[in-house]
Amino acid sequence: MVAGEASGDLLASLLLGGLKARWPGLTAAGIGGPKMARQGFQAWWPHEKLAVRGYVEVLRHYREIVGIRDQLAERLLRDRPDAFIGVDAPDFNLDLEARLKAAGIKAIHFVSPSIWAWRGKRVEKMHRAVDHVLCLFPFEPEIYERHGIAASYVGHPLADAIPLEVPRDASRQVLGLTPQDTVVALLPGSRRSEIQYIGASLVAAAVEMNRRRPGLRFILPVAPGLRPMIEPLLAPHAGRVRVELLDGRSHEALAACDVTLVASGTATLEAALFKRPMVIAYNMHWLSWQLMKRMKYQPWVGLPNILLRDFAVPELLQAEATPAKLAEAALAWLDDPARCEAVQRRFQALHLELRRNTAQAATDAIQKILQA
Structure with missing residues (x-):
């Protein structure tokens, strides 16, 4: 798994709870934060390495981020997990997922990029990169289906975690x-x-x-x-x-x-x-x-x-x-x-x-x- 910032760490930790409930022997590793660690996740790099926003800001850290992605890809291609789950962070995860999918590793993307809000052409990269998209919002699967990409609406984990009645x-x-x-x-x-x-x-x-x-x-x-x-x-x-x-x-x-x-x-x-x-x-x-x-x-x-x-x-x-x-x-x-x-x-x-x-x-x- 890869989660690239605090919000991704939170979403990934909630997903990990469900994964471990279904598969108690599951092991998970990659890039993540403290909430994922509390679910037993092994972070090879901390999620702060990817918590960069904006084109100009990314350029300043480009060499380090690409180096991390290349090292991670080599490790995953060597050790071959049953599945890879990229949690949001599309600029980092989609290129990584494309390499893994091409090598026969199941690539799942959790949290659809906002292709309905901006950068719609990114859906073409999604087609090459992922086997399945886990969508947080109900209108998203139809968009992917029109482009031949398998997708499921799974709701938003925060809506489960946050009580309906505010404490x-x-x-x-x-x-x-x-x-x-x-x-x-x-x-x-x-x-x-x-x-x-x-x-x-x-x-x-x-x-x-x-x-x-x-x-x-x-x-x-x-x-x-x-x-x-x-x-x-x-x-x-x-x-x-x-x-x-x-x-x-x-x-x-x-x-x-x-x-x-x-x-x-x-x-x-x-x-x-x-x-x-x-x-x-x-x-x-x-x-x-x-x-x-x-x-x-x-x-x-x-x-x-x-x-x-x-x-x-x-x-x-x-x-x-x-x-x-x-x-x-x-x-x-x-x-x-x-x-x-x-x-x-x-x-x-x-x-x-x-x-x-x-x-x-x-x-x-x-x-x-x-x-x-």
Whole structure:
């Protein structure tokens, strides 16, 4: 298996739980993170090596990443596993999967690339690279079937892992928050490049929100290894706002908060599954953005909006993601309880649609692939 960042580590760990339940003697190795390790996964390289976002940023690490992929391919071609599962990270995994599939090793891709949102021609590479795609969203298998690629809708494992009823009071108690507190969660992402481009704006937005509405409580879950990047962002504002850093615990933060400022990515879907009003922020190197925006097919960037096919929550991208605009959009949620209730009802319906016992559905599909 290969999972290339914190969100992939989480999804892969949930899948591994299902795999080990079906095949108790299963062994798994490759590239992964701490959540996979807790399922007995042996990481030959840590997933942080692949946690790079954007064209420009990838170029800076290109030689190291390609070297890792070549070494991994040689090892897998020599030791020949029963199956390879690439978890998201398509820029790394698809080329690797193509080499393995050509050598007769079953190649499975878990989490479809967003070919329906941008880079649609990638489906041609998928045809060469994979034996089967395990899709998280119900509309995806039909797209692959039109291109002759076997695919199954298995639901989203986070929809199984996150409770339908949000444990708000329990999460607040654990985090030292009272039921009366108005809580804002800042989620700047789990990649270094996300912290670099988004982190300072979210902290500055918290300063502005606190100026306009003193007494707000701010919490910021920190992904493993990123505290040294986060703390310097807070230091210049020490006298104007207090942001409580949490080591991990993003799910408790989302359950406890009233609104979240969140970097575009898997965390936006997590926020939706916790039924939290949100403001989505997105920023990257200007050249990467120019390249990306020319290839996108839909007006939305955030997963909740894509799935609901509507601007259900605000998206502030690139130059629009200023501290003042982020603060204004977040405060607007706090000032409109009826709007919050309406979006929470939509998120509840989305949660039910994505809840499909993913571990069972995925292992059923994988068993058929192995027997083919």
